[in-house]
Amino acid sequence: MTIDRRKFFKSIAITSMSIIGVRASGAPKAETDEHDSEFYGILYDSSICIGCQACEKACAKAHGLPEPTDKPEKGILRKTSENQRCVINSYETSQGEVYVRNQCMHCDEPACAAACLTQAMYKTKEGPVIWRENKCMGCRYCMISCPFDVPKFEYGSTNPKIQKCDMCYDRIIEGKKPVCVETCGDALFFGTRQELLTEARRRITEIPELYLDSIYGKEVAGGTGYLYLAPVTPDELGFDKRIQDSSYPALTKSFLYSVPSVFILVPTLLLGIHEATKSKKTKDENYD
Amino acid sequence: MTSPILPISKATRNQSSWQFLMSELKPRGKWLTPFNLISIPIILAGVVLIIIRFTQGLESVSNVNQEIPWGLWKGFNVVTGVAFAGGAYVLTFIVYILKVDKFHSIVRVTVLNGFLAYLFYAGALVLDLGKPWNIFNPIIGNSFGASSVLFLVAWHFLLYIVAQLIEFSPAIAEWLGSRRAHKLLSGLTLGAVIFGITLSTLHQSGLGALFLMASQKIHPLWSNEFIPILFLVSSVFAGLSMVIFEGSISQRVFFQKISPKNHEARNNLVQSLSKICAFSMFAYLAMQFLVFIHGQHWNLLNTPMGYWFLLEMLGFVLLPMALFFYASRTSNILLSRIAAIITILGIILNRLNVSIIAFRWDAATHYIPSWMEVVVSVSIILIQIWIFRWVISRMPVLSESPRWAQHTKP
Ligand code: SF4
Ligand code: SF4
Numbered sequence: 001m002t003i004d005r006r007k008f009f010k011s012i013a014i015t016s017m018s019i020i021g022v023r024a025s026g027a028p029k030a031e032t033d034e035h036d037s038e039f040y041g042i043l044y045d046s047s048i049c050i051g052c053q054a055c056e057k058a059c060a061k062a063h064g065l066p067e068p069t070d071k072p073e074k075g076i077l078r079k080t081s082e083n084q085r086c087v088i089n090s091y092e093t094s095q096g097e098v099y100v101r102n103q104c105m106h107c108d109e110p111a112c113a114a115a116c117l118t119q120a121m122y123k124t125k126e127g128p129v130i131w132r133e134n135k136c137m138g139c140r141y142c143m144i145s146c147p148f149d150v151p152k153f154e155y156g157s158t159n160p161k162i163q164k165c166d167m168c169y170d171r172i173i174e175g176k177k178p179v180c181v182e183t184c185g186d187a188l189f190f191g192t193r194q195e196l197l198t199e200a201r202r203r204i205t206e207i208p209e210l211y212l213d214s215i216y217g218k219e220v221a222g223g224t225g226y227l228y229l230a231p232v233t234p235d236e237l238g239f240d241k242r243i244q245d246s247s248y249p250a251l252t253k254s255f256l257y258s259v260p261s262v263f264i265l266v267p268t269l270l271l272g273i274h275e276a277t278k279s280k281k282t283k284d285e286n287y288d
Numbered sequence: 289m290t291s292p293i294l295p296i297s298k299a300t301r302n303q304s305s306w307q308f309l310m311s312e313l314k315p316r317g318k319w320l321t322p323f324n325l326i327s328i329p330i331i332l333a334g335v336v337l338i339i340i341r342f343t344q345g346l347e348s349v350s351n352v353n354q355e356i357p358w359g360l361w362k363g364f365n366v367v368t369g370v371a372f373a374g375g376a377y378v379l380t381f382i383v384y385i386l387k388v389d390k391f392h393s394i395v396r397v398t399v400l401n402g403f404l405a406y407l408f409y410a411g412a413l414v415l416d417l418g419k420p421w422n423i424f425n426p427i428i429g430n431s432f433g434a435s436s437v438l439f440l441v442a443w444h445f446l447l448y449i450v451a452q453l454i455e456f457s458p459a460i461a462e463w464l465g466s467r468r469a470h471k472l473l474s475g476l477t478l479g480a481v482i483f484g485i486t487l488s489t490l491h492q493s494g495l496g497a498l499f500l501m502a503s504q505k506i507h508p509l510w511s512n513e514f515i516p517i518l519f520l521v522s523s524v525f526a527g528l529s530m531v532i533f534e535g536s537i538s539q540r541v542f543f544q545k546i547s548p549k550n551h552e553a554r555n556n557l558v559q560s561l562s563k564i565c566a567f568s569m570f571a572y573l574a575m576q577f578l579v580f581i582h583g584q585h586w587n588l589l590n591t592p593m594g595y596w597f598l599l600e601m602l603g604f605v606l607l608p609m610a611l612f613f614y615a616s617r618t619s620n621i622l623l624s625r626i627a628a629i630i631t632i633l634g635i636i637l638n639r640l641n642v643s644i645i646a647f648r649w650d651a652a653t654h655y656i657p658s659w660m661e662v663v664v665s666v667s668i669i670l671i672q673i674w675i676f677r678w679v680i681s682r683m684p685v686l687s688e689s690p691r692w693a694q695h696t697k698p
Binding site: 014015018019021079081082111113114115116117118119120134135136137138139140141143144145147149152153154155156157158159160240242243244248249251252254255256259262263266267270271273274277278 | 342343344345346347348350352353354355357358381384385386387416417418419420422423425426431432433434435436437438439440442443444447478481482483485486489490493494497498499500501502503504505513516
């Protein structure tokens with residue numbers, strides 16, 4: 001009984017604190033920069049990728065989605081969809097034809113998770129950003145917010161899901177690698193972010209003629225769990241140049257932080273004005 | 289408790305409370321008015337479409353897609369509609385906080401309008417949700433996305449509906465003839481007003497803040513870090529223009545309800561409201577201008593999107609602002625109303641620009657609402673007008689409160 005009561009009051013307190021914005025951190029799961037050693041991620045090496053689509057097929061099979069039938073083709077942009085969590089695209093670049101893989105980037109500070117009002121989109125402590133069906137209410141604000149346009153919605157369903165890569169989270173907690181990595185040779189490499197960065201630098205220094213000396217994902221959108229190595233710049237591979245290098249949730253910080261002060265300042269001010277106008281009126285005009 | 293909180297005195301006189309409610313639910317007056325003839329088929333079609341939406345999925349009625357996930361129901365009914373409902377918080381501020389008594393006669397109708405608007409826009413929101421049965425997740429339980437702007441907006445929305453209900457509740461008590469409840473509820477008004485204004489400043493700006501993380505997806509002329517403030521300031525004249533517009537209609541439709549004294553006063557009110565609109569629009573334009581200079585988008589003006597932006601700013605903000613100024617100078621009521629209508633169109637344009645038109649303006653597939661979405665959007669508004677009409681013709685909203693209730697007005 002007493003415990004229930006205490007629990008009850010605690011949840012009331014948490015609720016009211018959330019409503020007035022005290023608990024808003026502006027950036028979920030971003031307290032330290034220790035995640036490099038903790039967060040798992042995947043290194044994708046587009047200089048090695050041969051566009052065989054083995055990962056696409058394995059992904060479809062593992063998640064009960066239809067097997068993709070179209071092939072990567074230059075000039076045609078294939079997109080992830082509610083039926084496909086990852087795609088390989090082909091680009092004609094200054095270095096000839098280059099393949100590139102698109103899927104959720106598993107941002108260190110995901111916009112989708114900051115946007116989600118039910119924590120259905122969630123950055124796990126292992127690193128993958130996952131979607132939890134029983135929490136989601138289908139508002140699609142995550143789709144509005146994700147800078148990479150990753151979450152996809154099943155518009156045709158009466159019980160729609162959000163589809164996006166979850167880095168095979170259930171396999172990761174069992175200690176296994178994501179299916180795509182397991183299917184692929186060297187183009188996909190799984191490890192902690194720290195390991196990925198080391199591996200990427202090793203590849204760049206060992207075969208410098210294959211790579212541009214930069215790792216996409218190291219900074220973009222505040223750092224992502226997916227890292228890219230490529231022979232050309234990201235915008236030659238269809239990445240949006242407008243995507244900023246700093247964290248997306250930080251964009252809402254100043255708004256969120258101002259909420260608690262509005263809750264204190266505005267009512268006080270209003271009450272003050274109310275009192276001031278009241279005293280004047282009763283003196284001069286004496287209503288009723 | 290021997291005496292109930294709501295003694296339905298009017299009813300207990302000669303009928304049971306059930307009979308009273310049933311008789312109040314019956315329509316009054318003529319049935320075959322042009323408004324009814326037009327609105328009933330649309331509402332019926334809307335209801336059918338809503339059933340289809342829930343049995344076949346969103347895709348069957350709506351054109352929203354993977355790139356532009358929010359369509360008309362969110363962009364128009366929610367984002368735009370809330371701006372128009374801003375009149376309620378502005379007027380309650382003027383009447384209850386600043387105590388400018390001349391606006392007292394229109395504060396109730398505005399609060400009623402705001403309350404119904406919020407209720408129905410929440411309804412539009414539910415239609416748009418993929419999994420509406422999970423709507424309680426952010427409200428109870430352990431699924432709080434406390435860092436989400438949408439989480440705060442949703443909560444403030446909900447609390448504001450309650451605050452508005454409390455602000456309006458004395459009218460319900462007067463309708464039911466319940467003196468005790470009236471006294472009790474009137475005592476809550478000031479608290480509800482203060483709470484309501486606070487919530488309004490937060491969610492009016494919050495609706496703009498929703499788009500902060502999407503700033504790169506919106507055309508640079510509409511996206512900037514000041515969206516929340518711009519949304520808040522524009523909600524002032526959006527709401528008041530709606531008050532002027534709605535007033536000009538209800539003055540005709542509910543002519544007998546309004547006392548001659550208030551008829552006279554109304555023209556004077558329109559003039560004052562025009563002045564507030566003009567000044568807030570001036571502030572808004574100045575801010576837009578500063579934001580524009582700050583963003584250094586001169587080169588973008590000479591593009592189709594640039595002309596569109598200029599049209600919005602000059603044709604639908606600057607022009608009505610000038611009209612409002614002129615109208616309030618010359619006390620030209622007609623001109624004020626025209627300015628109000630242009631302003632309303634301008635706000636629709638602005639909110640749709642931010643949420644739909646300039647959103648992914650560069651996407652390969654553009655979003656154009658399907659006729660079915662339009663029908664549903666319109667039906668929602670029509671149902672709201674029906675209920676509005678029902679309340680107005682029964683409760684003391686436009687008409688004077690009963691004598692017994694007058695001295696307890698806060
Ligand atoms: S890429 Fe998009 S969906 Fe994936 S974690 Fe980042 S914000 Fe979320
Ligand atoms: S659609 Fe679901 S996962 Fe996405 S923001 Fe809304 S509740 Fe969260």
